Amino acid sequence: MSGSITTPTNNKAKALGLHLLIIGVLAASFLILPDYHSGIIARVLILAIYAMGYNLLFGYTGLLSLGHALFFASGMYGLGLAMQYLHVSPLIGLIAGLGFAAFVSAVVGFLALRTAGVAFMIVTLMFAQAGYLTILLLGEYTRGDEGFVIKQSQRIVAGFDLTNATNRYYVSVLLFAISLLLIGWIVQSGFGKTLVAIRENEERARMLGYNVQLHKWLAVVISGTMSGSAGAAYALLFGYVGGTFATVQYSIFPLLYVLLGGAGTTIGPLIGALFMFYLIDISSQFTSAYLLVAGVALILLTLFAPQGLAGIVRKRVIRWLP
Amino acid sequence: MTNTKDAPLQPNRRRALKTLAAGAGTIAAAGMLPGLPGYSQAHSAEPIRIGFQVHRTGIGAAYGRWYDRTTEACVAKINAEGGINGRPIEIVAEDDGTDPKRGAEVVEKFASQHNCDVSFGTLFSHVVYGSAPRAGELKMPYFVVSEGHHVASGKLNRYTLQPGITDVKSQVQAMAPFIADNLGKKVTMIFPDFAFGHDHRDYFSAAFEAQGGTILEKIAIPPTETSFTKYFPKIPRDTEVIYHVMVGPAVLTFVKEMGEFFGPSSPEIFGFIDSLEAVDMASPGLEFLEGSYLWEGHPRYAQENQSEFDKAYREAVGVDENGASISDSKDVSTYAHMFGCWETLHIIKAGMESADYKTTADRAKLIEAVEAMTDMPHSHAHPQGAKVFNGKTHQTFGHQYISKVSGGKLVLAHTTSIEDTLYEDEVDYTQQSF
Numbered sequence: 001m002s003g004s005i006t007t008p009t010n011n012k013a014k015a016l017g018l019h020l021l022i023i024g025v026l027a028a029s030f031l032i033l034p035d036y037h038s039g040i041i042a043r044v045l046i047l048a049i050y051a052m053g054y055n056l057l058f059g060y061t062g063l064l065s066l067g068h069a070l071f072f073a074s075g076m077y078g079l080g081l082a083m084q085y086l087h088v089s090p091l092i093g094l095i096a097g098l099g100f101a102a103f104v105s106a107v108v109g110f111l112a113l114r115t116a117g118v119a120f121m122i123v124t125l126m127f128a129q130a131g132y133l134t135i136l137l138l139g140e141y142t143r144g145d146e147g148f149v150i151k152q153s154q155r156i157v158a159g160f161d162l163t164n165a166t167n168r169y170y171v172s173v174l175l176f177a178i179s180l181l182l183i184g185w186i187v188q189s190g191f192g193k194t195l196v197a198i199r200e201n202e203e204r205a206r207m208l209g210y211n212v213q214l215h216k217w218l219a220v221v222i223s224g225t226m227s228g229s230a231g232a233a234y235a236l237l238f239g240y241v242g243g244t245f246a247t248v249q250y251s252i253f254p255l256l257y258v259l260l261g262g263a264g265t266t267i268g269p270l271i272g273a274l275f276m277f278y279l280i281d282i283s284s285q286f287t288s289a290y291l292l293v294a295g296v297a298l299i300l301l302t303l304f305a306p307q308g309l310a311g312i313v314r315k316r317v318i319r320w321l322p
Numbered sequence: 323m324t325n326t327k328d329a330p331l332q333p334n335r336r337r338a339l340k341t342l343a344a345g346a347g348t349i350a351a352a353g354m355l356p357g358l359p360g361y362s363q364a365h366s367a368e369p370i371r372i373g374f375q376v377h378r379t380g381i382g383a384a385y386g387r388w389y390d391r392t393t394e395a396c397v398a399k400i401n402a403e404g405g406i407n408g409r410p411i412e413i414v415a416e417d418d419g420t421d422p423k424r425g426a427e428v429v430e431k432f433a434s435q436h437n438c439d440v441s442f443g444t445l446f447s448h449v450v451y452g453s454a455p456r457a458g459e460l461k462m463p464y465f466v467v468s469e470g471h472h473v474a475s476g477k478l479n480r481y482t483l484q485p486g487i488t489d490v491k492s493q494v495q496a497m498a499p500f501i502a503d504n505l506g507k508k509v510t511m512i513f514p515d516f517a518f519g520h521d522h523r524d525y526f527s528a529a530f531e532a533q534g535g536t537i538l539e540k541i542a543i544p545p546t547e548t549s550f551t552k553y554f555p556k557i558p559r560d561t562e563v564i565y566h567v568m569v570g571p572a573v574l575t576f577v578k579e580m581g582e583f584f585g586p587s588s589p590e591i592f593g594f595i596d597s598l599e600a601v602d603m604a605s606p607g608l609e610f611l612e613g614s615y616l617w618e619g620h621p622r623y624a625q626e627n628q629s630e631f632d633k634a635y636r637e638a639v640g641v642d643e644n645g646a647s648i649s650d651s652k653d654v655s656t657y658a659h660m661f662g663c664w665e666t667l668h669i670i671k672a673g674m675e676s677a678d679y680k681t682t683a684d685r686a687k688l689i690e691a692v693e694a695m696t697d698m699p700h701s702h703a704h705p706q707g708a709k710v711f712n713g714k715t716h717q718t719f720g721h722q723y724i725s726k727v728s729g730g731k732l733v734l735a736h737t738t739s740i741e742d743t744l745y746e747d748e749v750d751y752t753q754q755s756f
Contacts, residue, residue: 039430133544139515152479238455239455239456240426242422244452
């Protein structure tokens with residue numbers, strides 16, 4: 001083939017190259033970043049995983065959920081409760097978190113997908129609120145709104161101390177890398193293309209013979225499980241499990257990250273999470289109305305760059321951006 | 323705690339950069355680089371940087387506003403008196419949004435970006451829980467002003483201390499003798515159905531039953547509730563005392579609806595001022611509380627026997643005799659809690675001076691110095707009252723106040739002993755390594 005002709009295979013290779021480059025830059029950044037920023041990047045990467053999970057459903061499948069905090073909290077509590085009460089190792093805890101998030105998202109997906117559009121948003125919001133109230137109701141075990149700490153001594157995997165700044169950073173990068181490569185592979189697979197087809201025209205996809213309901217349900221399960229993995233990772237790396245993470249604002253965060261970064265792009269969630277964190281961190285030094293600043297930024301971006309930052313890049317510079 | 327054998331393996335390049343930076347710093351400190359003269363002389367007068375984790379936004383904003391004012395007033399006083407070991411205090415305030423994630427980020431910012439010596443000020447328990455692990459990992463002394471039982475329960479770490487305010491367990495159990503002796507032996511509890519309410523439910527029940535009393539009913543109210551009329555019929559007819567700890571914006575509705583339910587013949591009512599912090603006692607609906615009793619961490623209204631220490635503290639912070647801002651009588655303070663900032667800052671000062679604190683390398687010495695503290699007499703540094711600090715549990719114990727609502731004001735009716743507030747140690751943080 002001529003080098004000037006763009007083929008799907010070329011694009012896949014380019015996308016993989018871009019993802020590996022981003023992972024490499026993140027891995028190398030630790031060597032030059034000041035301590036504060038390397039700590040922050042570790043946290044942002046976990047939040048970016050959360051947003052990547054959200055993006056699969058919103059950006060690629062076209063389903064706007066307002067209840068993803070339920071999945072994040074499911075992963076967090078799945079790991080936290082298993083470690084707290086069953087005294088399992090962090091790795092088993094991580095599996096418990098993933099399993100619980102997968103189970104919750106499978107059930108919620110099964111029920112919520114009986115609706116569509118605005119009703120889907122409301123039903124997911126209601127499920128998340130029910131999840132939050134359940135956490136409060138089971139306060140004897142979950143410690144409700146107050147939450148509980150996973151002690152430093154519990155957060156060691158085979159002598160590898162996850163509370164150490166270096167280790168935490170590279171575990172964050174590793175988890176982010178797995179998630180990014182997985183998402184990159186999914187969205188370029190036949191399954192991912194079908195999700196995009198459903199997003200673009202659900203009826204046409206159905207007419208072409210795709211099992212739309214099954215695809216949407218699988219998208220909810222994968223999206224919820226990935227968001228749950230972020231919740232479990234947060235608990236493990238930062239030592240805290242709490243009901244706050246199941247509140248509605250934590251359902252809004254990934255939506256904002258994705259809108260800012262670029263819905264339907266693999267790198268948009270990372271860009272959005274980074275942008276939002278530093279916007280709040282910097283503006284809070286000047287005003288206590290920093291959420292207003294974030295709101296204005298979101299409005300401006302929606303007005304002038306509705307595709308988000310990565311969306312602009314895809315539109316104007318890198319058309320093969322996955 | 324992190325074992326030394328688990329010490330991080332820093333990448334070589336980073337270590338090299340740090341070594342270079344340290345070398346340059348050493349040369350600069352020695353005054354050998356042109357353009358950076360006198361750093362070594364200036365060192366002794368460098369301010370002590372205290373990171374102030376403040377709830378400026380979110381549900382804790384009313385508390386944060388007054389914690390802020392109290393902190394500013396206290397720092398002005400300490401600095402006017404010569405600071406800490408001759409060094410002035412500089413407050414580095416960061417809003418945590420009353421959110422545990424942001425709280426942890428703020429602690430990281432204090433430690434890694436602002437180069438603070440210590441951090442302090444957090445009130446809401448979930449922010450303490452979210453932040454304390456990072457404080458421990460960063461080896462940043464974290465002085466909380468929260469009244470949660472989290473510190474003394476042993477769930478946190480050696481770097482987290484609560485020396486300036488008593489905890490909910492001691493407060494609640496100290497109420498039991500007064501209620502049993504003066505108000506009645508049969509209590510119905512009404513509390514919010516989350517951790518704060520559960521603490522009251524569990525600690526008060528145990529303490530009250532130890533006094534020979536009976537808890538007739540425990541009525542948990544879901545946090546999303548906005549109307550309470552359906553819960554009042556659950557109150558048993560032979561209830562002698564209603565114990566309530568409702569919090570949040572719905573508290574005014576709660577009191578109003580309870581008043582309408584009982585009319586003029588209600589049982590005795592006992593509550594916690596947490597429900598009404600920053601709320602004007604003259605607010606419509608609160609007239610039903612006339613004759614009822616409230617726990618106060620520190621009496622909001624200046625009492626007849628006001629101490630000289632309370633008078634000076636009140637004046638310094640800018641609070642009038644009714645507990646409101648001297649510049650705005652509608653701006654009611656969070657008087658029952660905010661003294662904790664004042665007292666904690668004085669304890670940090672005393673600890674640093676005792677430890678001869680110079681740099682962040684002395685943080686462990688500071689914690690040991692605070693752990694060694696015991697009696698804290700009623701004084702200008704402790705205007706709320708005398709305290710006894712338990713270095714093992716990192717928790718202070720002190721007098722509690724019970725006030726009666728009389729003529730729309732809170733009049734002190736009883737002061738508990740410190741002994742009433744004590745309980746068995748649940749942890750010994752001094753056994754944990756640094």
